[in-house]
Amino acid sequence: MNHLLKNPHVTALITVFFWSTTFIATKLLLIDFSPTAILLVRFIIGLAALSVISKFSLVHYRLWQHLYLMAAGISGVCFYFFLENIALSYTSTSNVAVIVSISPLFIGLASAFVYQTKLKVTFFIGFLLSFSGIFLISFVGDLSFHPLGDFLAVAAALMWMIYSLLIKKIASWGYSVIDTTKAIFLYGILFILPLFVLTKSSLPLEKLLQTDNLFYLLFLGLGASALCFVLWNYTVEQLGAVVAGLYIYLVPVTTLFASFLILGETISFVKLIGVILTLLGLFVSEGQRKFSIKTVRLKDQE
Numbered sequence: 001m002n003h004l005l006k007n008p009h010v011t012a013l014i015t016v017f018f019w020s021t022t023f024i025a026t027k028l029l030l031i032d033f034s035p036t037a038i039l040l041v042r043f044i045i046g047l048a049a050l051s052v053i054s055k056f057s058l059v060h061y062r063l064w065q066h067l068y069l070m071a072a073g074i075s076g077v078c079f080y081f082f083l084e085n086i087a088l089s090y091t092s093t094s095n096v097a098v099i100v101s102i103s104p105l106f107i108g109l110a111s112a113f114v115y116q117t118k119l120k121v122t123f124f125i126g127f128l129l130s131f132s133g134i135f136l137i138s139f140v141g142d143l144s145f146h147p148l149g150d151f152l153a154v155a156a157a158l159m160w161m162i163y164s165l166l167i168k169k170i171a172s173w174g175y176s177v178i179d180t181t182k183a184i185f186l187y188g189i190l191f192i193l194p195l196f197v198l199t200k201s202s203l204p205l206e207k208l209l210q211t212d213n214l215f216y217l218l219f220l221g222l223g224a225s226a227l228c229f230v231l232w233n234y235t236v237e238q239l240g241a242v243v244a245g246l247y248i249y250l251v252p253v254t255t256l257f258a259s260f261l262i263l264g265e266t267i268s269f270v271k272l273i274g275v276i277l278t279l280l281g282l283f284v285s286e287g288q289r290k291f292s293i294k295t296v297r298l299k300d301q302e
Contacts, residue, residue, distance in 0.1 A: 011231040011232075012231075012232075012247040013247065013250075014231055015228045015231045015232045015247070016247050016248070016250045016251055016254060017254065018219075018223045018224045018227070018228050019224060019228060019248075019251050020250070020251045020252075020254035020255040020258060021219075021254070021255070021258050022220060022224045023088060023096055023255050023259075024255070024258055024259060024262050025216040025219050025220055025224075026038060026084075026085055026088055026216075026220070027088050028212070028216055029213060029216050029217065029220075030085070030088060030089055032204075032207045032210070032213055033201075033203070033207065033213075034199055034201040034202075035082060035085030035086050035088075035089065035199075036082065036085075036192060036195045036196045036199050036201045037196065037201040037202065037203050038085060038217070038220070039077075039078075039081050039082060039085060039192050039195075040189065040192050040193070040196050040201075040203075041203065041208075041217050041221065042081075042217065042220040042221045042224075042225055043077060043185050043188055043189050043192065043221070043225060044189060044221070045217065045218065045220075045221025045222060045225070045226070046185055046221045046222070046225030046226040047182060047185040047186060047189065048221075049221065049222050049225075049226035049227075050178050050181060050182045050185065050226050050229070051182060053178060053226070053230070054176070054178045054179060054182065057176075057179060059175060059176075059179045059180075059183070061183065065170075065173065066183075068166055068169055068170055069170065069180065069183045069184055069187055070187045071162075071166055072163055072166040072167060072170060072184045072187070073183075073184045073185070073186070073187025073188035073189075073190070073191060074187065074188070074191050075159045075160075075162040075163040075166065076159065076160065076162075076163030076164075076166070076167070076184065076188070077184060077185060077187070077188025077189075077191075077192070078188045078191040078192050078195070079156075079159045080156050080159040080160050080163060081156075082192070082195060083152045083153070083155045083156035083159060084096060084100060084152075084153065084156040086149075086152050087149045087150070087152035087153040087156060088149070089149070090146050090148045090149030090152065091146035091148075091149025091150050091152075091153065092146070092149075092259065092265055095146065095149065095150055095153065096149070096153045096156075098133070098134060098252040098255075098256075098274070098275065098278055099134055099150060099153035099154055099157060100153055100156055100157050100160070101157075101248070101251055101252045101278065101282070102130055102131070102134065102154075102157055102278075102282075103157040103158075103160040103161055103164070104248065104282060105126070105127050105130060105281075105282070106157055106158060106160075106161035107160075107161050107164045107165070108123060110161050110162075110165055111165070114165065122284050125281075125284055126280075126281040126282060126283070126284035127281065128281065129277050129278075129280050129281030129284060130277070130278045130280075130281030130282055131281070132274075132277050132281070133273075133274040133275060133276065133277030133278030133279070133280075133281060134274065134278055135274070136270050136271070136273055136274030136277065170184075177229065177230075178229070178230065181229050185225075252275055252278060252279070253275055253279065256271070256275060
């Protein structure tokens, strides 16, 4: 087992499994809890787990670093998951999974703007292919288009774009990924709390202690939030960000079939074609991402 966990391809697949099934776990928890209540418990569990792993280590960040960590907590923990969880209340899990998976394309566009890198034609071809796939999944076939939910999922993808740009800067500081993640989680929780109050959410003890709910919350907190950061960091370290990123594109496909098996959501032929187009577009875009990352690194070395 330890030997398998040293294989970055295995750790990548484990991470993808957790991330793809978070949509389903959240969908089931929404029966008894509000989106903000799920978020609050999930990241408190995640923060506690990372604190234990790091033996409660403390890092003294500078003020300007706290601002970056705070912005990351707001965008990547608070608003990203808040929008995603609300989207799950209005649309299907497969819709949210596929739409959120376009965030690498948004990140590519934002990186081109921030770092002034040129975009190849392949980037735009991939972008169009992906949006064609999302159109097929969301608007035709089994009439699974839900305007509000799908729009919120797109907004969540934009939040992840902002978070990713911030993480690029934070990663350059050289701190342990666990320590910076703890700080991001902490700021995320601090900004989730006002939403928890404003939405008049609650955490009834009898619901929290129900076996199914407790399992799903621990799954989200320990697995998807805490464990996945460690595994994904190891994967990126071993394979590099570009190759590791390829595995993220398996999330929509895994979620689609998991939704079928667990929630009984239908999978139409048109939706399958849409998923194929979405993944094809993202793979085509990978060629541009390699070029962009290389260009940025060359600029950094100058």
